[in-house]
Amino acid sequence: MPAQGHINPMLNFAKRLVTKRVKVTIAIPLSKAKSIETDNSKITIELYSDGFEDGGESRTFVSKLKRFKEVGTKNVSKLIENHQNSKYPIKCIIYSSVMPYVQDIAKQYGLIGASFFTQSCAVNSIYYHVYHGHLTTPVQDPPISLPGLPSLETHELPSVMSVADPDQEPDRSVLHLLTDQFSNVEETNWFLFNTFDRLEDEVVKWAVKQWPEKVISIGPTVPSIYLENGPKASEPDSSPYIEWLNTMDTGSVVYVSFGSVAKLGEDQIGELACGIKRSNMYFLWVVRDEEQHKLPTKFQDDISKKGLVVSWCSQLEVLAHKAVGCFLTHCGWNSTIEALSLGVPMVAMPQYIDQHTDAKFVEDIWRVGIRAKLDDKGIVRREEIENCIKYVMQGGRRDKFKKNAVTWKELAKEAVDEGGSSDRNIDNFIAGLALFS
Template sequence: MGEENKAKKAHVLIVPYPAQGHINPIVQFAKRLVSKDVKATLVTTVFLSKSTFSDLTSSVDLQTISDGFDEGGYDQAGSADVYLQTFWSVGPKSLATLIKKLVDAGHPIHGLVYDGFLPWALDVAKQFGIRSAVFFTQSCAVNSVYYHVSRGLLQLPLQGSNVISLPGLPPLEFSELPSFVFRHGSYPAWLDVVVNQFSNVDEADWVFFNIFYELEKEAVDWMSKFWKVMTVGPTVPSLYLDGRLENDKDYGMNLFKPSTSACMSWLNGKPKSSVVYVSFGSFASLGVEQMAELAWALKGCNCYFLWVVKESEEAKLPGNFIEETAEKGLVVTWCPQLEVLSHESTGCFLTHCGFNSVLEALSLGVPMLAMPQWTDQGTNAKHVEDVWGIGIRARPDEKLGLVTREIIEQCIKELTEGEKSKEIKKNAIKWKNLAKKAVDEGGSSDKNINEFVAKLVCD
């Protein structure tokens, strides 16, 4: 009987786009599959396999493909255009070679879960007759906008009134749309990537979203009319949600090395809910003027703050800022974000609203101060404030084109002690409980993952 079960064990290939914000959720999804007795093989690029700070459990296998830049990855390419063109040319052949190698070695593949940014992975899966699921790392709302653009239902550049209405979404001002759409022509290579996610999506067997149903149920219901949609999130390490995966407290692959001991020992000495945690993620970059406004706001509000400033951004800090704020603040180049957000000293999260950061804060019940920069972040910030009620937005001064220190200080005060703060904290706890419920045994996301696994084994 044991051998028969072993023979039926499903093997799923997991293919993320090689960036931190895309790797984290799909790696976590792979761990969920392993907990359901599925063999999961994560496919990363040759360069990232050599350059990441990896602490993946042995339960998830690792394999590599080439993006055409095995020695330097994205930075070696020098531009998005060159990187994407090369990866899109080299990647499909490299993935096909890997699949052949695994099959020949006696490891047949029953399913392929690929990042929406890599639609060519679906074409490769079709060549081998492998069932496939597209995994969207961004929200349903954001992807609905991109879908409408891809089908010509939303024409670019935008024209007419300043507000659009799309099925299952709240009315969105132009500035609340993803920046690639709102600022048409700003990043043409990336607009092509996000729109082309839908070039062959109708051929995918499943469409996965890294959310739970209650979070965007109207959008999910609308998309379910034409795709087999499954919500499988939030894909946050189990320790912070249901606790069913043993010792699962980190995603396991870091492109940056966190200053864990420095951050945690500093937080341990601070009063409960007293610290403003500030991070703009792995990709967003602030201008020098905006950096200065944020710095002086943190100094001016006289609160405790923990600020993640990547090494590439450190030169933008005002002179002597770190020394002048040493009594109240800690500046690090990277930190263990989940541990920081779950620490009792953390009171709020000043964030760019990358979707992973939003889901992490939501799952841990931390109120957010949204300062979106580009891509999907404006749409996420709209939902944080107006749909989910778990934060507020710090809006740019229209004339200056940046968020001033006065606005940031005012928002921090409002979020921590203003009239709205009680309601926001209450909403944050509500969504935290719903996120946990979704991944608990029998929750909406857990049921969907079980259904996916059962289908693979049956077929």
């Protein structure tokens, strides 16, 4: 799927497969060619046209999905054919779960098909229940009780399930995109989840019962170098923001980022800016270039001694830095599992789709942070932001959140270490590939 939230975990999983002597080729649409970087010479990158080389900004969400399916699948098929007579013919296709039609390509060429789920197992189980009619949308009768999950209020479900008009675009198409992941599960050979057993124990067990010998947790898909213990998790970095972090005390900085897609309104960015400033904490805030005009006038001049605003940073490098004591996040699954894997407490400000459910788990299940509350206009006000940051960063509560976060970090590392649960699952997956002919 041509989105950074799909590309990054797929790339990191590919790196793990390569360490186990599996030949890996990653197929990336030309429109996203600049989004992928790998220093691993054993991973082959193949580019194919998805019909969006012109950017496709003027197209609707529905037309983009249709064109991607039509043009992308045709060119991926050509890519497979080109490899069939090579030294390394393709044996298995691992595809983003929101593209179930790729399983049809796998079947056409007699290949193994593995669906890779880039959201949490908990969230995907909710989509499954909607697809099968166990849960109707829009959801109006909370609390919701589903197998393997805690009791959920309406605002804790994926956002597309509580929209007032279920036929409204693009919400209807997004909902179908997510629930249709389960449209051909009987034909799919494997379900790969970017999680680990201890993190989502009950719902993973539920999934295994649904699809015996198909479901495996292979996460967290975080490069192993960041999971290692020690004073520095990675090679020295001379980026200005890392040099700035190097001057800060341990646990003294709030890292703020809302991912590569979320677009906050100008009012919300203004409240966020004021709330961060009022907390009087040091902070590093990622505001994409196209969003920076929404910042309050002279904000960057006013905070020059307390904070740093950048248009991009290496999130793993920042989360692994000893100076970072808290992550103010939208709670996208990649960001959430990265913070958990690196032992960083969170302030959750979910925006849409799966993020509300992830935030529920951050606060109530994993107990590594808190959720900021919306006002009656759907905005998190400056006072709430200030209070949430202080709540996570100060006093005895800070020690509690950090202790819990470090526990999850240790469990994440244990899962991917040799012989750990995710490592064993990946070995079983590879063994299945070896038996296939």
